[in-house]
Structures are given as structure tokens and as C-alpha cells.
Amino acid sequence: MRTRLIAGTAAGCIAALGLIAAPAQAISPTTADLYVLHAVPATPVDVYVNGALTLDDFQPGDLAGPLDLPAGTYSVAITAATATDASAPVIGPIDLALAAGTSYTAVAHLSAAGAPTATLFTNDLARTAPGQGRLTVRHVAAAPSVDVLAGGAPVITALTNPNEAKLDLAAGTVSAAVAATGTTTPVLGPTDVAVQEGVNTILYAWGSLDDDTLAIAVQTIGGLHTPPTGVPAGEAGLAADNAPPAGFSGAWGGTALWGGTALLILAVLGGSIALARVRSAEEDH
Amino acid sequence: MPRPRVLAGVALALLLTGCSLNPASERPVPSASAPAETTAPTATKPPVPDVPIQGTENVPARLAVPPVRVSVPDAGIDVGIEPVGVLENGEMELPADTSIAGWYEYGPDPSSETGATILAAHVDSLVYGLGPFSRLRDLAAGAPVRVTSADGAVHDYAIQSIARVAKEEIVLDTVFDRTGPAHIVLMTCGGQFNYETGHYLDNILAIAVPAP
Numbered sequence: 001m002r003t004r005l006i007a008g009t010a011a012g013c014i015a016a017l018g019l020i021a022a023p024a025q026a027i028s029p030t031t032a033d034l035y036v037l038h039a040v041p042a043t044p045v046d047v048y049v050n051g052a053l054t055l056d057d058f059q060p061g062d063l064a065g066p067l068d069l070p071a072g073t074y075s076v077a078i079t080a081a082t083a084t085d086a087s088a089p090v091i092g093p094i095d096l097a098l099a100a101g102t103s104y105t106a107v108a109h110l111s112a113a114g115a116p117t118a119t120l121f122t123n124d125l126a127r128t129a130p131g132q133g134r135l136t137v138r139h140v141a142a143a144p145s146v147d148v149l150a151g152g153a154p155v156i157t158a159l160t161n162p163n164e165a166k167l168d169l170a171a172g173t174v175s176a177a178v179a180a181t182g183t184t185t186p187v188l189g190p191t192d193v194a195v196q197e198g199v200n201t202i203l204y205a206w207g208s209l210d211d212d213t214l215a216i217a218v219q220t221i222g223g224l225h226t227p228p229t230g231v232p233a234g235e236a237g238l239a240a241d242n243a244p245p246a247g248f249s250g251a252w253g254g255t256a257l258w259g260g261t262a263l264l265i266l267a268v269l270g271g272s273i274a275l276a277r278v279r280s281a282e283e284d285h
Numbered sequence: 286m287p288r289p290r291v292l293a294g295v296a297l298a299l300l301l302t303g304c305s306l307n308p309a310s311e312r313p314v315p316s317a318s319a320p321a322e323t324t325a326p327t328a329t330k331p332p333v334p335d336v337p338i339q340g341t342e343n344v345p346a347r348l349a350v351p352p353v354r355v356s357v358p359d360a361g362i363d364v365g366i367e368p369v370g371v372l373e374n375g376e377m378e379l380p381a382d383t384s385i386a387g388w389y390e391y392g393p394d395p396s397s398e399t400g401a402t403i404l405a406a407h408v409d410s411l412v413y414g415l416g417p418f419s420r421l422r423d424l425a426a427g428a429p430v431r432v433t434s435a436d437g438a439v440h441d442y443a444i445q446s447i448a449r450v451a452k453e454e455i456v457l458d459t460v461f462d463r464t465g466p467a468h469i470v471l472m473t474c475g476g477q478f479n480y481e482t483g484h485y486l487d488n489i490l491a492i493a494v495p496a497p
Contacts, residue, residue, distance in 0.1 A: 037341070056333040064336045130371040131391060171391065194346035197391040198463075204341070217341035225391065227461035228377035230452060231405050233474040234485045238409035239419040240478030 027125075028068070032098035035065035035123075039109040039140050039206035040091075040116055041213040047108075048077040048086035048093075057081045063105075063219055071100035078108050078118065091118050103221060109140035109206055112161040119162040124200060128168055128224045133195040135174065136166040136202040143209035145181040149190070150174045157181060171197035178205050178216075188214050198225025350396045351435045352388050355404055355471070357444075357491075359428040360420040366404060366432075383407045383416025386471075392461055395432050395440040400463040402432070405472035408485070418473035421491045422447055430493045432469065442469055442493035449475055449487045460490065468494045 027033055036047060038058050047055035047064075055064050058081075074096045077089035086093070091108055098104060103123040111117045121138060128134055137148050139161045148156035148165070151174070156165040158181050177189035188205055195201055199222040207213035237243055356363040369378040369387035379387045386406040393400035406418040430442040445468075460470060469492075476487030 053333050055336060055338075058338075061341055062338050063341050064338050067336060130375055191343055192345075193343060196346050216343060218343045219341060223463075225461075225463065227457035228371050228389070229375035229457075231377045231379075231457070231472050231474075231488055232484060233379055233405055233418070233472060233488070234408035234410075234478075235483050236409040236411050236414075237478035237480060237483075237485075238415040239475055240485065241475070242477045 027101050027103060030100050031068050031070050032100060033066035033103040033123075034069055034074075034096070034098060035063055035067075035103075035105040035219065037063050037105055037107045037109075037204065037217065037219065039107050039204055039217060041110075041207050041211065041215075043090075044081040045090070045108065046079045046081050046083055048079065048089075050075050051077075051086055053086075061215070061217055063217070065105075066103070069098055071098055073097045076106060076118070078116075091116050094118055094120075096120050105202070105219065107138070107140050107162075107204065107206075109162070109204075110142040110208055112142060112144065114142040114208055114210070117162070121164060123202065123221055124166060125221065125224060127226045128198055128200075130226050130228050131171060131197060132168045133171045133197050134166060134168050134200040134224065135176075135193070135195050136164055136200055137178075138162075138164040138202060138204045141205045141207050141209065141214055142211075143187070143205070143214065146178050146187070146205065147181050147183070148203075149177040149179055149184060149186065152177075152184065152190075154179075154184070166200075169195060171195055176203065178214075188216055191216065193218070196220070196222070198222060200224060349390065349394045350438070351390070352395050352402065352404065352432045352440075353435050354433040355386055356431045357421075357424065357428060357471070360417065360424055362417040362420065364406065364417060377403075377405060379405055379407055381407070381410065381412065383410050383413040383418070386418070389461065393463060393467065395434055395467075395469065396436075396438065397467060399467055400465060401461060402467075402469040403461060403472060404432075404469060408473040408475060408489070416473075418471065418489075419475075421471055421473055422449065422475055422489050424491055429496065430469065430471070430491075441496040443496045445492045445494045448490045448492065450490065451476070451487050452485075455488055466494070468492060 036055060038045060038060050041060055043060060045058050046053055047058055075093045076096055077086040077093040078091040079086060079089050096106060103125050105121045105123055106118060107121065108118050124134060124136065137156055137159060139146060139159045141161060145158050145160045147154040148159065155167065159165050172195060174193045174195050175190045176193045177186035179186050187209065193201060199220050202219040204217040206217055207215045351368050352366050354365055364384050364386050366386045366388050367380050368390035370390055372378050377389060383406060386404045389403035393402050395402050407416055408419045409415045424444050424447055426444055426446060428444040430444060432440045471491040473489050474485035475489040476485055478485050
């Protein structure tokens with residue numbers, strides 16, 4: 001009767017909670033997510049998408065979005081914040097081809113030589129292993145090739161503008177710094193960065209080395225976690241529906257029966273377990 | 286602008302709805318069909334869609350508030366809790382002692398606004414014997430559950446349902462929920478036992494929601 005009750009409850013529960021349903025998609029299968037990062041120092045701008053003013057007086061260091069856009073190609077022009085239309089862009093117009101089910105960050109930034117430009121990055125939303133997070137580093141600064149140090153040791157080497165590097169690592173805090181390639185003297189940081197489980201933490205090195213405006217911008221995109229592959233929460237068969245039936249199935253919790261129960265299980269398993277373990281079980285209860 | 290006016294209008298309307306999957310939102314769409322960009326420029330700017338803007342400062346992550354004790358009087362459960370992660374093989378780590386529950390430290394905790402706080406304990410052990418979580422399956426709906434957190438906060442729940450789900454079928458993605466309404470899941474093993482592999486075939490789940 002007990003078993004039947006549980007089975008009935010389980011069926012209702014599974015339906016109610018969707019315990020055996022498929023997980024939902026992060027992004028619609030027909031649209032793309034677009035973020036826009038302003039990483040040109042000291043210059044507020046306007047951003048036009050397909051000729052329409054979309055971001056007004058957009059400030060350096062700010063991140064806009066996500067915009068949920070149907071897959072397709074979009075023309076983006078970036079103008080001075082004082083402009084009244086997109087006819088005289090300072091960057092672009094550039095065409096951004098956005099694929100469905102994909103996350104992007106378009107970055108307005110300086111080239112390695114210091115000229116305003118824009119780069120479209122694809123954000124890696126592949127799911128992370130349980131207990132892990134993702135660290136992405138993007139070089140969008142007017143600066144030469146860099147290494148990224150974690151805890152003083154290089155984990156990413158020879159990263160150049162406008163490129164990225166990424167790695168998955170155990171969730172936790174990373175002391176991150178940026179140094180010229182081949183050196184370990186930081187030009188940025190070190191700073192503590194939280195690598196959260198199931199989150200893509202994207203670090204942007206932006207600004208200008210010559211102008212002493214180098215800075216780090218952080219974008220995070222979560223929801224990439226995966227659950228453990230299982231919850232193995234038993235090993236002895238003491239609570240099993242198919243446990244040996246000899247008179248103790250209804251008397252769980254009685255201390256006097258513990259030794260006998262465990263001994264019988266041990267016999268079933270071949271008797272290879274030391275009896276000392278059974279004694280500790282008795283102490284516990 | 287070389288692009289067809291219709292496309293611009295559609296894009297603008299979508300931008301204006303701010304990521305909605307349903308463009309026919311109730312939000313007013315000011316003159317989306319009258320693209321201002323192709324008419325003669327005026328001294329004032331056209332309306333701008335409501336796009337979320339955030340800073341990019343390096344802010345510390347939210348610190349979890351670990352649960353430290355769970356009691357379910359109707360099941361005779363009153364056990365301490367340790368934070369646990371995953372084993373090398375990707376399975377959830379669990380305290381060896383059947384009288385200690387493991388809290389999945391990568392997921393929500395009782396102070397989280399959303400998702401499932403997962404508390405799991407071995408149903409039995411060759412060392413520690415049958416554990417208190419073996420009695421989860423006997424609980425009735427409405428049974429009270431109390432979780433105490435490291436900061437001293439007390440969180441009260443009521444059992445909503447008990448489920449026994451085959452491990453081969455269970456979707457742990459859904460059980461280890463992070464975005465739904467806040468709740469807790471007490472987990473252990475049950476059902477048939479495979480004496481050759483030493484594993485149970487089912488997981489037992491006691492789902493509890495915040496007490497009214």
C-alpha cells in the first residue's frame with residue numbers, strides 16, 4: 001500500500017514539476033541576443049541600428065542589452081552623441097550578421113593603434129560542467145599583445161586586439177592581471193574576479209596604454225550550469241523495496257535490529273566488509 | 286539608408302519591445318511606422334527604445350548563505366548540513382554519514398530568491414546503517430520542514446509532494462532548478478536495490494515549498 005501511494009504521488013509530481021521534461025532553451029531558436037559594449041574612453045556616443053537611434057548618449061564602460069533580434073544582418077553606425085542622425089558615423093556603419101540561437105557582444109573600442117573601431121564577438125553559451133565556470137578575456141585596448149595572469153601565472157598568452165581567449169575552470173575567485181606578453185608585471189590588476197559556477201564571465205581589457213586609460217570591464221552571462229550527473233544516495237540496500245524479507249522490513253530504526261540487518265546485508269554482499277563498520281553504525285543510532 | 290524601410294520599422298519595433306518574444310506587446314510603440322531617420326533631420330532626436338543598460342564594474346559575486354541544519358519532525362529528521370559539490374565523475378558529493386545532509390553548494394540556498402535548495406543524504410550506508418532520510422518517503426503533504434542557515438535565519442517549509450523517480454529517467458536539470466520559485470528538495474535513494482552494483486534504482490524526492 002505504501003508503495004502504491006508513493007507511485008501515485010510520484011506520477012502527479014512528475015507531471016506537475018516536469019521532472020522528466022526537456023529543459024528549456026536559453027535563446028529563442030529564431031532570434032539572437034545582442035549586447036553592445038562601449039569601450040572607447042571618454043567619448044559618449046549614439047548607436048544607430050538599421051538607421052534607427054537605439055542607444056542615446058551611451059557612456060563609456062556601459063553595456064546595453066540584450067536585444068532580442070530576429071536572425072539577420074543589421075547595420076550598426078556609431079556617431080558622436082551630438083549627432084542628430086546616422087549620416088556621419090565615427091565608427092561604421094558595419095554589418096553584423098546575427099545567427100539564430102546565438103549570443104553576441106558588439107564592442108565599440110580602440111584598435112591596437114588607437115583608432116576607433118568595432119568588433120562583434122560571439123559569446124560562448126555552451127553549458128559548463130558541474131562545479132565549473134567560464135572565463136573569457138577580450139583584448140579591445142589600444143595596447144600590444146598581452147598575457148593574462150591568474151594568481152601570477154600566465155593562463156592566456158599572446159592575446160592581441162581584437163581577439164579573445166577563454167577557459168573553463170573550477171568556480172571560485174581568481175586573482176587576474178594583464179601584462180605585456182612575456183612579462184609578469186601587470187599593466188592591469190591584479191584584481192579579484194569571481195568565476196561563478198555556470199556563468200561565462202567576460203573580461204574586457206579596454207582603453208589606451210599610451211593614454212593611461214587601461215581598464216577592465218566585466219560582462220557576465222549565466223544559466224550555463226549543468227546539474228550533477230546523479231545523486232547516488234545509498235549503498236547498502238537497507239531501504240530497498242526488494243530487501244531480503246526476513247522480518248525486519250517493517251522495523252527500521254530499531255537499534256536492536258541494526259546489527260542483524262547489516263550482517264545479513266554483508267552476507268548478501270559476500271561478507272567482505274569488516275565487522276568494525278557495523279559497530280560504528282550502532283554507535284550512530 | 287539603403288535598407289528597406291519595412292525592415293527598419295520591424296527592427297525598431299522589436300527593439301522597442303525590449304527582447305519580448307511577442308512583438309505585439311501592450312507597450313506603446315511610438316510611431317514605429319513613421320521612420321524618422323529618413324525624413325529631414327530636425328533639431329530634436331527621435332524617440333529611443335528602452336534598452337537595458339548596465340555598468341561593467343567588477344563586482345563581487347553574491348555570497349551564498351549555507352544552510353546548516355534541517356529538521357522534519359514527522360520523519361524524525363534533525364540533522365546537520367555540510368556544503369558539497371561534485372565528485373570527479375560528475376555525481377553529487379554526499380557526506381558519508383547518513384545523519385548528515387549535503388547541500389549542493391553551486392545551487393540556490395534558502396535565502397535565494399529563486400530555485401531549488403538541494404539537501405541530500407545517503408539513505409543507508411555499510412558504515413552508518415540506515416539513515417533518517419529513509420523516512421522521507423512516508424511523509425504526508427503539509428508536513429513541516431525547518432531549515433536553519435549559517436546566519437541564524439530560520440526558513441520554514443511545508444512538504445508539497447513526495448516523488449520516487451527512476452534514476453534513468455530523472456531530469457536533474459529540472460530538479461536542480463535555479464530560476465523557478467524558491468523551494469527545497471530533500472533527496473535520497475530508494476526503490477529497488479541492485480545488489481551487484483550496490484546502487485538503488487530510484488531517487489526519492491521530498492519537495493517542500495515556503496510555509497504560508
